[in-house]
Amino acid sequence: MKGLVIKNTGSWYTVRTDDGQLIESKVKGNFRLKGIRSTNPIAVGDRVSLTLNSEGTAFITEIEDRRNYIIRKSINLSKQSHIIAANVDQALLLVTVTHPQTSTTFIDRFLASAEAYRVPVILVFNKTDLLDTEARHLQQMLISLYENIGYECRPISAETGDGIDSLRPLLIGKITLLSGNSGVGKSTLINRLIPSVNLRTAEISDAHQMGQHTTTFSEMIPMGHGWLIDTPGIKGFGTFDMEPEELTGYFREIFQFSKDCRFSNCTHTHEPGCAVLQAIEKHYIAQSRYQSYLSMLNDKDESKYREAY
DSSP, X not given: OEEEEEEEOSSOEEEEETTSOEEEEEEOSSOOOTTOOBSOSSOTTXXXXXXXXXXXXXXXXXXXXXXXXXXXXXXXXXXXXEEEEESOSEEEXXXXXXXXXXOHHHHHHHHHHHHHTTOOEEEEEOOGGXXXXXXXXXXXXXXXXXXXXXXXXXXXXXXXXXXHHHHHHHHTTOEEEEEEOTTSSHHHHHHHHOTTTOOOOOOOOTTTOOOOOOOOSEEEEEETTEEEEEOOOOSOOOOOSOOHHHHGGGSHHHHHHHTTOSSTTOOSSSOTTOHHHHHHHTTSSOHHHHHHHHHHHTTTXXXXXXXXX
16 A cells, blocks of 8 residues: 655654545654664655555555655754655745844745755745834845755735735645744744644744744644645754755856866865956845855854754
8 A cells, every 4th residue: 555644743644545545654663764864764745655554544654755855953953854755746945034134144044955965945934024124124135145056936925815816726736835933934834725624723932032842743734625734833944965066056156156166076165266256346246145155065063053043
């Protein structure tokens, strides 16, 4: 029997079988994926094989090859990864310029990880209803920055519904991962898109302007002819298993200029004839993007990823 993992609550997985049944399942024995040191060998979005048992539950005995996945460092075990979701068509990264503020480093780390695993990303700027003149200007600067790089950006207010209708056509027939910091409004957005779900939401902490986790596990929610994957809020996004020499390829504009560097193994930090450093001086590459690139180069420092980027 085969099916799709639509929910992960820790040790149990809800699998939607090909004939429409929902079966609670566990991993059989010491099941591990080859080549991936992960805290969760099975992820939402995985296609799996099941063996039913007499209690009406099942064991997951096999996982089909993934076409992609989004992965980050495990919070508790820096040598291992945590797979957020697998086999997705695209990701919506929900960000806010205020209440709370999403840092560009967090955005860039998510984008780089998505580039590494060939997942298209749409940046959704939420809480436009809370923006004053200064914050609105900052949001427009960020939208211009990422649109110039080639990323689609959509400003919305999940609270008022403004801009929501522009998102709906992008989700039809797609498996879409919804991710972002805690408190950026993921649950509110899902309630707007799929009112029947009625997810719980929480207020932002006034003291720290930090979000509170209202989603504690990943789940695939049916939406028309597609799926929306709801995920717990992420405080920091530690990149996993990226080699320094590969990193340039995950920053689109840096990669474009790197073709003109004097040395093929240029790290774009100090080398003579570095086209990337020249592009930064001429403001063709944003300083914030370059700083994100440098922070990821330094990720061999195992404590860095724990910070709230």
